[in-house]
Amino acid sequence: MSARDSGILLKAEGVHKRFGDHVVLAGADLEVPRGSVVTVLGRSGTGKSVFLKCLAGILTPEAGSMRFDGAALDQGDAAARAEFRRRCGYLFQSNALFDSLTALENVVLPLEQTTDLPDKEIQERGMEALRQLDLEAHRDRHPAELSGGMQKRLALARAIVTRPELVLFDEPTAGLDPLRRNAVFTMIAKYQRQFSFTAVIVTHDVAEALVASDSVALLDGGRMRFQGAPAAFSASDDPVVKGFRDSAAALSETLHALRRGENIESDES
Amino acid sequence: MLRALGRHTLSIVHDLGDYALFTTRAFGAVMRTRRLGRRLARSVYEQGARCLPVILVVGLFTGLVLGLQGYYVLNRFGSEGLLGTLVSLTLVRELGPVLAALMLVGQAGSALAAELGIQRNSEQIAALETMGVGTHGYLVTPRVVSALLVYPMQAALFVCVGLVGGALSGSWLLGLSPGVYWSAVERALEPRDVSQCLTKAAVFGLLTISLCAYHGFNTHRLRSATGARAVSASTTRAVVQSSIVVLCADYVITSFFV
Amino acid sequence: MKAPRLELLTGLFVLLGIAAIGWLTVKLGARALVGGDTYVIEARFDNAGGLNAGSNVVVAGVPVGRVESIRVDEADFSAIATLRVLAGLKLPSDTMASIKTTGLIGDKYVALSPGADESTLSPGERITMTESSVDLESLIGKMAFGSLDKDSPE
Numbered sequence: 001m002s003a004r005d006s007g008i009l010l011k012a013e014g015v016h017k018r019f020g021d022h023v024v025l026a027g028a029d030l031e032v033p034r035g036s037v038v039t040v041l042g043r044s045g046t047g048k049s050v051f052l053k054c055l056a057g058i059l060t061p062e063a064g065s066m067r068f069d070g071a072a073l074d075q076g077d078a079a080a081r082a083e084f085r086r087r088c089g090y091l092f093q094s095n096a097l098f099d100s101l102t103a104l105e106n107v108v109l110p111l112e113q114t115t116d117l118p119d120k121e122i123q124e125r126g127m128e129a130l131r132q133l134d135l136e137a138h139r140d141r142h143p144a145e146l147s148g149g150m151q152k153r154l155a156l157a158r159a160i161v162t163r164p165e166l167v168l169f170d171e172p173t174a175g176l177d178p179l180r181r182n183a184v185f186t187m188i189a190k191y192q193r194q195f196s197f198t199a200v201i202v203t204h205d206v207a208e209a210l211v212a213s214d215s216v217a218l219l220d221g222g223r224m225r226f227q228g229a230p231a232a233f234s235a236s237d238d239p240v241v242k243g244f245r246d247s248a249a250a251l252s253e254t255l256h257a258l259r260r261g262e263n264i265e266s267d268e269s
Numbered sequence: 270m271l272r273a274l275g276r277h278t279l280s281i282v283h284d285l286g287d288y289a290l291f292t293t294r295a296f297g298a299v300m301r302t303r304r305l306g307r308r309l310a311r312s313v314y315e316q317g318a319r320c321l322p323v324i325l326v327v328g329l330f331t332g333l334v335l336g337l338q339g340y341y342v343l344n345r346f347g348s349e350g351l352l353g354t355l356v357s358l359t360l361v362r363e364l365g366p367v368l369a370a371l372m373l374v375g376q377a378g379s380a381l382a383a384e385l386g387i388q389r390n391s392e393q394i395a396a397l398e399t400m401g402v403g404t405h406g407y408l409v410t411p412r413v414v415s416a417l418l419v420y421p422m423q424a425a426l427f428v429c430v431g432l433v434g435g436a437l438s439g440s441w442l443l444g445l446s447p448g449v450y451w452s453a454v455e456r457a458l459e460p461r462d463v464s465q466c467l468t469k470a471a472v473f474g475l476l477t478i479s480l481c482a483y484h485g486f487n488t489h490r491l492r493s494a495t496g497a498r499a500v501s502a503s504t505t506r507a508v509v510q511s512s513i514v515v516l517c518a519d520y521v522i523t524s525f526f527v
Numbered sequence: 528m529k530a531p532r533l534e535l536l537t538g539l540f541v542l543l544g545i546a547a548i549g550w551l552t553v554k555l556g557a558r559a560l561v562g563g564d565t566y567v568i569e570a571r572f573d574n575a576g577g578l579n580a581g582s583n584v585v586v587a588g589v590p591v592g593r594v595e596s597i598r599v600d601e602a603d604f605s606a607i608a609t610l611r612v613l614a615g616l617k618l619p620s621d622t623m624a625s626i627k628t629t630g631l632i633g634d635k636y637v638a639l640s641p642g643a644d645e646s647t648l649s650p651g652e653r654i655t656m657t658e659s660s661v662d663l664e665s666l667i668g669k670m671a672f673g674s675l676d677k678d679s680p681e
Contacts, residue, residue, distance in 0.1 A: 058395050085401035096396035098388075110400040112304055113407055162400070310537050317544065318536040350629065361551070422544025429547045455554075456590075456634075459581050463551050 007070065009034040009166060009198050015054050015064035017047070024050045025061065026222030030200075031215075032166070037192055037199045039209040041244065042219035048202040049093065051219060052170050055200070056090045057081055069165075086114065089159030089197070093171040095151050097143040097158070104130060104139040107158050114162065129157040132194070148176070152184060160195055167192075169201040173208065181205055185212045206245060210234060218244060291486070292479040295409040302406030305414075312415035316377040316478070317422065323372050328427035331364055332356065332434020339435070340443050349445055353453025356435035361458060361466045365428035366420075367519050370473035373423060374511040378481035381412060382507035385485025386500035394486070409482045413475060420474030421467040428466065465526045472518055477511035484510070564614035565592065566650040570624040570637065574659035575606035577635035578626055584610050584637045591616050594637060607653075610637060619644040625658030635660060 010032040017025040024047035042048045053059040066073040108126035133153040173181040210230040217227040339355040439445040484507035494502045584592040592612030621642030
């Protein structure tokens, strides 16, 4: 590995974001080493997706600095932003597939619109991406005709067809049953190795995250409460980390308390 | 009260500026958009071929009615020979471009606003942004450019079938000689009338399609509604405002030409 | 919708549209362009009311040109109409111009009645033998009062 390869690919510091009076991010930081899988954990509604969207540039944070591959990434710097977008893929929670286009058309769209490759090569690369994600047979189907898992794969195919160095995953497992959750994490891990991209995954599935990632971060109260290796996360005695990690245990405690007839205050906002 | 008025005025000015910027950006993206031709062809299909039946039907019936009404009015003065003049001037100067534009707003404009609204809602537009695809160039530019070409064509087609409709009701139903009708049409029309017709149609196309695209594209900015309601609200707004804009612009352009 | 069908329909529409625009502009709208060379003569009228730029100029009922412009002669406040007529038409210099109306309330046009003179009008020359617009109101008035005059002595 060269010195450059071992460096930090993406670094965000002090990201602030608010919607009206509602402060969502109050100085969130994240370090993403090149070639690693970084998972951002947090309860629902803590602004994980907002944080990811700020990283991707879909939302504009009020404050904060970002560096991508050693270069500063200012919101106002259109050229740097365009360069970043070219090298970054994004997987939406809702997949955000183009529902009036076929699977193949979905995949080739970023190539058609952002590169000057000849049509033939674009089609080939689109088919290659479909093949790698086992969607070859469904090239002429529309997203609505595909199952949820296929849609997820199709969205991933579209995100990686431009061969990005960094792929951002927004809640890839939201609303899936445990089996599917496993499948999605397996898929990410598999293609992460196959295409050797760096991944940032936002999720609230602790167990899967601890197994699948190289680094885990916990977003709480608009800041990163923790970032470190999964082992450190498991061993941390920070109360919030513990609370989050042991949420399943906490749930059973709460339920027991409820059964006992105690008055439990919900801390879910 | 006074403050509310001021705030309202400011927000209108802000929206107008925003809309103007939106349209300018669509044109600015003409050179930067890759494979624009293909998108353009698709838009020409959407606004052209798909809306043609309605244009032809409405045009024909407009002509038929003009022929009937005109005939009875002119008959009182014994000037049935002027039927061609009446039908052709009415169609070419006013009804052709205006009615064609209104029909296109109803069919292509509303479809465009709803499509963009749904794409905005389902994060498809955000997805384009993350891919680095110029959203204006990909979604708006082909529509607006094609409107500049398609609207005049549709207006011309509307006028042509309308003239035929006038001839039909004049000669078929009422016994006016077709020769008298067509020669009156030819005598009445001047190059200026035709250029007025085409100019109007192009301006209407630019204004309405960009307005519909603007409302669909900015569905997420609606304060009053979210989700499916926001799409329906922005589509309604797009159609209503476009229709008003057509009639206002028609007055302005007519006053320039007369 | 399959791509070839889409392309076919789009192409068909474009063809139709261009044909329609072409028909309007060439066949109907731009008669000034067809007919070849033209030249200009002027006609002086006492009253050119109702005549417009673009009105027809006819000889024996056949359109041979159009009124190009109308202005007021500053010397005697008469109306000077500039007529553009086909070059092939050699009009005798004693041609008479009159403003007529199609039907009772129709368009005004200029009717030229060629005389018998040997010499012809050259471009820019002025016809002075003219009949002005018939003022419908005064005509009706005249008829009404005329019949009164006739009846009253008896």
